Amino acid sequence: MSENYRQMWTELGLDLKAHDALLGVLSEAYQNIFMAQDNRPEAMSYFDFVMSEVHGLRIKELLDEKAAGRKIIGSYCVFVPEEIALAANATLIGLCTGADFATEEVEKYLPRNTCALIKSAFGFKLGRVCPYLETTDMVVGENTCDGKKKAYESFKDIINNLYVMDLPQVKSANGKALLKAEYVRFKEAAEQLTGVQVTAESLQAAIKLVNAKRAAMLRLYQLRAADPAPISGLDALLANQVFFYDNPERFTASVNKICDELEQRIKDNTGAFPAKMPRILVSGCPQAMPNWKLPAIIETSGAVIVGEESCVGERGVRNLVDESGTSVDEMLDAIVERYFKVDCAIFTPNCDRLQHIEQMAKAYNADGVIHYGLQFCTPYLMESMPVQKALEQKNIPCLRIETDYSMEDMGQLKTRVEAFIEQLK
Amino acid sequence: MSENYRQMWTELGLDLKAHDALLGVLSEAYQNIFMAQDNRPEAMSYFDFVMSEVHGLRIKELLDEKAAGRKIIGSYCVFVPEEIALAANATLIGLCTGADFATEEVEKYLPRNTCALIKSAFGFKLGRVCPYLETTDMVVGENTCDGKKKAYESFKDIINNLYVMDLPQVKSANGKALLKAEYVRFKEAAEQLTGVQVTAESLQAAIKLVNAKRAAMLRLYQLRAADPAPISGLDALLANQVFFYDNPERFTASVNKICDELEQRIKDNTGAFPAKMPRILVSGCPQAMPNWKLPAIIETSGAVIVGEESCVGERGVRNLVDESGTSVDEMLDAIVERYFKVDCAIFTPNCDRLQHIEQMAKAYNADGVIHYGLQFCTPYLMESMPVQKALEQKNIPCLRIETDYSMEDMGQLKTRVEAFIEQLK
Structure with a gap:
């Protein structure tokens, strides 16, 4: 990343030394986990670029938006409706929660x-290593x-917004x-933050923008049903992690470009992995950037991940907002309908x-x-x-993993995952 | 306990062998922890009797109530309003959650x-050792x-009500x-269970009955402010544990009898422990019957417990329901007001x-x-x-304990508690 960003990070109050160390680890992990993969779609080069600029270009864009009078809202959960933030002239970004610090x-x-x-x-804030968090004008927590x-309750002692x-x-x-x-209250809070009232026009445009972003991800998911799988689970997860903080229009275009390529791959009967490999659905907790531990283990153990039933996955993006509402209130109801299904x-x-x-296990084979x-x-x-019991009753093998962000259990996890994959062959 | 109860326990579906073992452990613990105390109030003999009959007489009473057409509702939380159960001609009992099984x-x-x-x-149900649970016609869980x-969600697979x-x-x-x-819905569910409609008269009587029970406990708490403490923390906790399943009228009378005796003790300047002993407020999670681990450690380490800030303690019984309402709806509002303060x-x-x-630390010295x-x-x-931080800012020493129901950490806990008490002298 360019040296020009150092001034920007300093102004954001980052701990440059700790931040350099973080970027070093991140870059090395990305090289070892993502760039080491074979047969990646060419269009993944966009995400390689995004990752090479992870705390650089996008932060600069957000600061440019702020300079132009726009506000930045941070969030930790898929229940915070991006549609409302966008309609109030704010940019919503998902904040870093995928590494110990x-x-x-x-x-x-x-x-x-x-x-x-x-x-x-807490670690990204206390360690002063997350430029996204430092660009925010408001951070939305939620009672999940x-x-x-x-x-x-304690976080408010270390961040002031x-x-x-x-x-x-x-x-x-x-x-x-x-x-x-709560969504009405959030709309009012966003309006107060930006000084911009949400209108039927702005909300409708925001709904369409976010629907397009979700639809692109859903298109990507559906293509993964093919055998051979046209894209690795790691690359699909990466796109889903970037979903939370990239510019929405550019993100949507980039994912659709990947999808075009994957459709061609499917026609050509080529994939990221050979055909007939054991196919895994990962279900459960969100895997936030840069948490790539489990998929890296799975996809170096002779299996391919064909879906993520997760907030950073289909749970987070499925179900589009109905676009037929004409008033702000009708559209808010449609937004509530969509999010209430999460x-x-x-x-x-x-x-x-x-x-x-x-359904996902069936749809993605x-x-x-x-x-x-x-x-x-x-x-x-x-x-x-109960999930494991129900799946096994339907003859779908299920392995329950319980882990954290440390690397200490990597060996043990790999042994368990390999044994599980073996029984799927 | 009488041999006559064995038939009753068999009919309730208990595992007699496991149940015998449980009663044996319970009896031994009670002897070692409670009966070994010096200077107990004479009126605690009621609770000694209650404990000697813990799975006997009270269960027989509940079965007699059922035979007479009354229903038994079990609960695991102080948010389940006893007033409403009573007004619908049901008896509410708190269920066993204080031991591993x-x-x-x-x-x-x-x-x-x-x-x-x-x-x-789960253990009491799966081990078939809780006669209270087996007498219930309905068990109320709650989203705490x-x-x-x-x-x-899993409990419903092992109990059917x-x-x-x-x-x-x-x-x-x-x-x-x-x-x-939710309280209106609970009233309707209780009415459906019992076939008895809640009326203004029955609800008013129930509010008074439960207020009297709570008032007796509050009276007991306030007397513990005296130095020397007129009653041990263990005995006060025991009364509070029995609060959840005893006959309400008899319980209230028994606690008030203890209070009369404690008032005399205070006049006589006598107590359960010598004056000027370090005085401890226990705050946090409920200590459900028969969980006596922490108070037993504290009160054999040179300190006396003068209050419990807990659901099995002041959090559970403070704030009486306003008795001035005249309609069912007004009374329900008063009940909501009271429980909403928990x-x-x-x-x-x-x-x-x-x-x-x-406030409690101050009130109870x-x-x-x-x-x-x-x-x-x-x-x-x-x-x-944050509790510890705030207390220490006010120069109130605070020790945070994290434990479970096993006895494995007894030695370590005792060392920590003794060191804490030492610093209070």
């Missing part, structure tokens, strides 16, 4: 038995799991009313998710499911047990 | 990293923490409306709890606070960190 400092705020994703949010809900969104726990009429009320394990009961895992649970993530770890 | 069976349903309290609820919320109550996470207008809606760590933010801990956290209880473990 400043663990000793973090454990002054959070118990050791806290999931790695939550610790990571107990861990995040309670952690935001935290806004917390309440969320329902049950998909009842009361639950939907709460989500609507089958996160915070909901009880959460039968839709189980059905969707089965998966031979088995690996359930990815972050250690101490109560909702997904609890739900993984 | 059938752990291997439990871990077929719950991840190992689940808090001991939740595992215990992620652990319980998600565990009830589970009803789940939704709860808010924020003390907003929306949150209060949800609580009201400062459980599931709420965000939960500033009331912090204030209340400080505590020299220090021991925060009792159950391992893997995210809400209380997370909240314990």
